[in-house]
Amino acid sequence: MISSKLAHLALCVAAAAYVLLVPVRAQAEEVGPASPSNGIVVGTDHRVPISPDTWPWTSIGRLNVIEGLRAKYCTGTLIGRRQVLTAAHCVFNTRLGTWAKPREIHFVAGQSRDGTFRGHSVAVDIVTDPNFRPAFQEGPSLELVGADMIARDWAIVTLADDLRLNPISWYAIRNADLPAAGEAAEIARAGYSQDRPFALSIHRGCSAKTDAPRPGSLLHRCESRPGDSGSPILLLKDTVALIGIHTAIIRASQIGVGYSPGAGLGVSASAFQEPAELAVEKNP
Numbered sequence: 001m002i003s004s005k006l007a008h009l010a011l012c013v014a015a016a017a018y019v020l021l022v023p024v025r026a027q028a029e030e031v032g033p034a035s036p037s038n039g040i041v042v043g044t045d046h047r048v049p050i051s052p053d054t055w056p057w058t059s060i061g062r063l064n065v066i067e068g069l070r071a072k073y074c075t076g077t078l079i080g081r082r083q084v085l086t087a088a089h090c091v092f093n094t095r096l097g098t099w100a101k102p103r104e105i106h107f108v109a110g111q112s113r114d115g116t117f118r119g120h121s122v123a124v125d126i127v128t129d130p131n132f133r134p135a136f137q138e139g140p141s142l143e144l145v146g147a148d149m150i151a152r153d154w155a156i157v158t159l160a161d162d163l164r165l166n167p168i169s170w171y172a173i174r175n176a177d178l179p180a181a182g183e184a185a186e187i188a189r190a191g192y193s194q195d196r197p198f199a200l201s202i203h204r205g206c207s208a209k210t211d212a213p214r215p216g217s218l219l220h221r222c223e224s225r226p227g228d229s230g231s232p233i234l235l236l237k238d239t240v241a242l243i244g245i246h247t248a249i250i251r252a253s254q255i256g257v258g259y260s261p262g263a264g265l266g267v268s269a270s271a272f273q274e275p276a277e278l279a280v281e282k283n284p
Contacts, residue, residue: 004202047201047223051108056168056240057200058118061109061113062192063157063230065100075191075231076157077242078108078167080280082121084272085272086230087247088155090146091126092134102126102157109163112282113199119163127156128277129271145248150265151216153247155230155271156279168232171241172270175211178235178243189222189246189264191231191249208233210243216245220264233266244268 052058062084074090084107091100100248102123110118129152132146145153172272179185190202206222213219224246233244246266 001263002098004077011036017159028067032096046095046203046205047193047196047222048203049196049199049201052112052200056234057190057202059165059168059230060190060200062106062197063090063116064106064108065091066106067095067100067174072223073192073197073227074229075093075227077230077232077245078109078163078165078172079276080167080284081162081164081274082159082283083167083277083279084123084157084159085232085242085245086152086155086157087245087267088128088132089134089247091128091155091157092175094134099126100172105157107157107159109165111198111200119165121159121161122164122203123146123157124160125158125283127158128152129154129275148214149249149270150262150268154267156272157274160278168234168240168242170269170273171209171235171243172224172241172268172273173235176266177209178207183237185235185237187220187222187235187243188236189228189231190222190223190234191224191246193225194227195225197227204236205259208243210268211270216268218266218268220244220246220266222246222264224249224264242269 050057059078062073062075064073074086076084076086079085093100100124101261105123108117108120132152178187186204187206188202188209189202190200193201203223208220210218229247230241231246235241235243244266246264248265250263250265
């Protein structure tokens with residue numbers, strides 16, 4: 001489960017960027033002392049490829065964002081027939097200090113390594129937390145977002161087209177340490193990591209704590225890489241429920257231990273529940 005003995009947090013957003021026409025390397029990287037792997041919170045990589053040919057994996061995809069001559073991508077999840085949930089920092093242009101225009105955003109559901117996919121569409125609208133402040137500190141190859149903004153780091157993108165795929169329902173579970181002891185359930189995270197940009201991978205059997213370290217945020221022990229920002233944290237039980245999204249990785253300084261690879265951080269479903277309901281109702 002998640003340790004609460006965090007004396008210091010350094011949060012690294014997990015968007016992955018790639019270059020279209022300019023030969024410059026650009027990607028979000030972990031902050032703090034070097035570690036064997038960027039975003040892997042244990043010694044062994046537990047992510048495994050999974051084919052997006054059945055639900056719910058067909059409803060997870062790449063959210064591609066064009067920024068002039070450059071482009072970046074994150075992971076998004078269909079939570080409505082036309083609504084994609086992702087991280088807010090994924091649709092914010094840090095160089096220009098503005099939100100991306102809907103026409104610059106393109107969602108590809110069920111992207112596979114062989115180039116096939118389950119559906120795609122450009123966006124027509126974006127809803128974010130009005131109090132989200134993308135005050136990134138920019139360095140040579142890193143971007144940071146403040147700890148007080150983590151619970152606000154969500155975005156709901158409405159697509160122009162109905163992709164005719166079954167969405168994944170969100171479920172707000174407050175102040176919960178999951179999976180609960182003795183419960184026949186598991187936590188999983190699935191996304192398009194930077195090292196596997198066109199292949200969906202999943203870490204099953206991890207853990208998550210909602211409303212931690214602050215209300216509306218989420219701590220988890222699911223492995224991730226850049227590109228996994230916005231990827232769903234799923235509760236797999238009798239059915240599949242989205243309990244939050246992954247947005248960042250933590251470098252944790254613990255008393256008597258020092259720096260060590262930390263946990264993942266994200267947004268609990270309670271933080272975007274009402275806006276998500278309104279977006280789905282407005283654009284069915």
